[in-house]
Amino acid sequence: MRQSSKARSKGQSRIYLCLYLLLRKPLMRIPTTEQMRAWDAFTIEREPISSTDLMERAARTFTDWFVSKYPDPTRPICIFAGTGNNGGDGVATARLLHERGYDVMLVICDFSARKSADFQEQIARLPAHGAIETHWLESLEGVPPVPERAVVVDALFGTGLTRPLEGAWAVLVDFINNLPVERVAIDLPSGLFADQKTISPCVHAHKTFCFEVPRKAFFFPENADRVGEWSFKSIGLHPDFWQGVGATDHYLTHADVLPLLHQRPRFSHKGTFGHALLLCGQKGSMGAAVLAARAALRAGTGLLTVHVPQCGYDILQISAPEALCHVDKANDCWTTLPNLEPYTAIGVGCGIGQRTATAQALRALLREVRCRRPLLISENLQRLMILSLTHWLFKKILLQTFNSPAFSAQCLSQQH
Template sequence: MKLLTAQQLARADRATLKNQHLTSDELMERVSILVFNKIHERLGGAIVPIKVFCGIGNNGGDGLAIARHMIQHGYQVEVFVTNCSKHRSKDFLYNYDLIKGVTNDWPTLLDCTDDIPEIKSGDIVIDAIFGIGLNKAIEGWMADLVTQINVSKAFIISIDMPSGLFAEKAYSKNAAIIKANHTFTFNNPKLTFFLPQTGNFAGSFEVIDIGLDPEYIQGLEPLATLITPQAAKHIYKPREKFTYKGDYGHVLVMAGSKGKMGAAVLSSTAAINAGAGKVTAYVPASGSDILQSAIVEVMTISDSGQDHLAGFNPNLQDYNLCVGPGIGLEDGVVSAFAKAIKQQSSPIVIDADALNILAQHKELMEFVPASSILTPHDGELKRLLGSWKNDIDRLKKASKFSKKHDVILVLKGSHTITVLGDHLYINDSGNPGMATAGSGDVLTGIIAAFIAQKYEPLMAAVFGVYIHGAAGDVASITYAHEGLRAGIISNFIGPAILQLFRREEPVASQIKEENY
């Protein structure tokens, strides 16, 4: 699913009007009926106070049209217009006139000096003040209104965008932004819904297909691509019947140190569970027995170092390498890591302490093979890139780093983002229970296994991230979020792949939808 900019969506609106021979008010009516139907499905005619706050642009026009349908269906609706400017859109005015036909009262005009209407905790607020056309922060009386709505404890539904939130830009400190419980967004989700600093403003969200011209949308270069179950299903490479283990690669997991051998166990186990033909763990001498006891399917090679890696002996032509979980930062480890990457030409997966070594020894980046996959959490990413101003700046810095070093970055988080140059792939699987020690080690092994199975590096990263999150989702049905451990996530890799083919999955944003 494509994520588009506000400009692209505005152009898509215009193309749709032209290609489908529609007027703008006809398109707005289509949108309002679709949104009303979604709300009506949930409320079912319940008698509950509904306050609709409308701006004077097209988002406000949507709000007026939705309010009109709600009034026609017997809902208890009050409509307020933030009448702070003389610049009203044509479609706002059209719907402002229409609503008079279904109510005895005109909508209440708030001239932005009036007292803010009382909003109670039992109310439903529909926020249709500003949409994707907003280009500056909300200020003054309007900011006070946003604050009042947010603190009211009413259930807040935003139309297309929470007012004050930009589609693909960061917001200024202390900006006034509606904090919605649920957002009905039009045609395509917005980038800021998936970023840590801004995603909470949208709450749960649902994408409503408003019928924008599909051919025009198809031709647009996306700001980012959302990886849904349907997308993951198309990436998956089924196995052929007459194959053997050698066809599915040999992963070498270079991991572990005294007290952290679990990291090597988790990465190695995940690589086996994700389908690598063979897996060998390259570990300090003290860790060999631990690996052999913990997972019998994994072979081991003992390093010359007793408690930490101190050298590197394998011929990497025989392996697909992943390196970093639990290795530490000792001088011998740095030397071993440098030796490993200098003799490797095919893409490798680099995680954890190996990323910290790269941050401390930036000269080693020139030896990292092209299309290698780096999987940092934010702390590791800051050591590589330096600090960033906000989530948008973080993505720009990651994109620049990716292009400079010809690598793929997997930015781990609630919605993990895979970065290859200017291309962003946003993951929509996973849950908060996966915020647990060792979860990243499992991801490292999964991605390495897919590279070994001859997935292109970008697809290995994107698919690996999706399956990692999906394994956590499937496991959480049994173990709950609190009961997830990294080893449990690893054991559900197979069921996560099976789930792609058992049934059509609903869009993840609908899975996370709140009931109201």
Template sequence: MYWVDFDKYFCFSIRLSLTIMKLFSSTQIKEIDEYSIVHEPITSVALMERVAEILAHAILDIYPHVNRFLVFCGPGNNGGDGLAVARLLALQGKCLDIVLLYDQEKFSTDTLINYKRLKKTSCVTLHRIDKLEDLPELGPQDVVIDAMFGTGLSRPLNGWPLEVVTYINSCQAEVVSIDMPSGLPGEDCSGFPSDGIVCATNTLTLQFPKLSFFFPENEKYVGLFQVLPIGLHPQALTTIPTPYQFITASNVKPLLPKRATFGHKGTFGHLLLIAGSKGMMGASVLSARAACRAGVGLVTSHVPSGQGQIVQIAVPEVLVVEDMDTVCFSSISNIKTYSAIAVGPGISKHQKARVALRQLLKEVESPLLLDADALNIIAEERDMLDMLPPNTILTPHPKELSRLVGDWSNSFQRLELQQAFALKYQVVLLCKGAFTTIALPNGDLLFNSTGNSGMATGGTGDVLSGIIGGLLAQGLTSVDAAILGVYLHGLAGDISAGEIGQQALTASDLVNNLGKAWLSILK
């Protein structure tokens, strides 16, 4: 198995194999399991054994020198996974203390089978505990395996399980959660109290990530998560519909624009970049530099009168057109000559810019990207939303997004608002951040796998506008340009962080490492 290891960079760290990953609901996961059991065919207990072997291998890989593991098991199949893992670790010479939260009469069929198998294994101590004072002591040298509750959880924990979770979280031991941190729902987390969820150091999730892993408020519960393929039936994975998908390298490689052997600069498109205003010309420079690194043949930068020299000196590859106004974008002509247009970084919300943007929306026929101040203007003059051409790409950060779609109380609600907006206006709507999300006009929503918190610095959004604009100009569809653009952008950030660290990362570093990002995908 070939792994990409992003754990140095992500806000919650992650390791994943290079496969297309869909994100399924808890109900769909159960359906996929059942389909695999019938069509592989394989018995459910044999599938549990296969899962346990994969989990045990991953745990030993993370903790090769740990000798004692404490396994907390619930009554369902998540607990059965834990019991099977405990047996396999014991066979490797590890010492296992198993805490059973329930009597065996409440065990699922497969959990009961693994309980009986485990009782025949040496180096294992089984505890049926229902009092807090009877729980084994946990120290920093210990590792807890959380196998209490998985994706089937439908309500917040209470009573004895909640006490156990509170106890685990109060200890200094590292925690490995199987599939899900116990107490964390797979999708909507509203109504689930923060003190009723295991805070895992590592989460070993099965076959695909879970939607709630991508919510900022769940970082402290999920920790580093690793996706473990367990051989579920591919037919089920491809045919069961879901609006959610995780973008990986295998998604983006087919999107790379072809480079014609006999191509010339006209072959690879012409981007018009309307960016910058007096005192904000850095946005124009950064987006122009990024566009040039995105493979486009020509870039024309439209800037206020008297500001052109800044761009020409900083980016000599770029053509410059000066506006009639000395402060901001106020008018544009000959827009039909361009393959794509990107508008917004640093243009200001000046009244003249508002009028010019409105006129542009009336006339534009080329693929269009809107960012930053262009979005802020539209959010304040909402009739412009109905003027957006189909498949326009909008690239807000969370605050800009809230101005467009309204406020949200949690991340799941934000996804719903983002999806609804993209569907209503038939646009491609991004939300920049960790695991940048892309809402498509058909209602689907994609999560990006690249990027790191070092990119949370001024100018990186301008770089993204230049990259996606350059891809649009080369003829990529809006959806493909957005997917490839955010992946390249994040990958350049990961390469930069690997070279100089997240703390020192600047927007210019992303531009400088775009070449390496391209080469990484092309390998």
């Protein structure tokens, strides 16, 4: 069954609400391209600040980061800039690096003869008398040689790109990618779409620095070798923009989660922190049970019992000897339910397969548990859950997953 966008959005909202209640603060929002433009405009109007001065602030933020990463001012810097606002960021960066003593070469690619007002203002702010070596290109002819050891800064296109690069731009991007140098992108690698995966021509950056918040494009695996190592830092966009504005994507950081890790009392021991039960594994998939057991122990559970089929006993005892092992009556899969009274929390699903006997055991588990103790369900039970569970189970049992918020949304959507 294909999940509707409405159901998916509702499921994502519920997941976000759970995280908000857990963390007691909103998560970092990942804006769309349109929201990012609106946020800039809101800041310009509300602060107030001119668009050129906001660009200057962004360029200074990037320059500070760049100097921290490349502190040697004798290393050549070659900036390829377009003539839009991302190019304006590049021109401002060239000036700021020059002021800090860096050897900067600025290559302005004026293939379209269209120039943004902020770009032209940054050109006017360049130091006089050719203090910065500058090359204006109206075609691919005359591209200057890039010095050895140089760092190439990509400032051709940013989030305003609406179609794949082609023609001279695609050739230039290919030229940049084939240079034996390190490549750094301002805001986004040129050619990369901000809200989706990109398979068309694109600068392959080793490092990408963006402003204010990460871009959604950073989280697509297809974009990993194009974005490289990414960083971001606030440029002071106005926080009131998000009042009444929704976001479907959020970014959970280490700083968000760290307060949830409580310091344990000095004289505590394994009996102090509950007794967890894992129902995992089948013949041929015992590795999943081992990983789940190790993860539970690493996460800080006190006592841990792992219920496995008979074929998994030796594997678990050798691989996770800290865990207690409870053996099923069947040799190959999970078929029977152990006594649940000793356990304070239960996890089920990693590697248990989709056999009929296992589905019956799962149904018995859910009827037994209901809402009397926490239950964590792995995503690989998707088929069993959706095909065999009754309406009231979805309504009365809290569904969580090890690694699939999308499945949580799908299960929750079955109520409606």
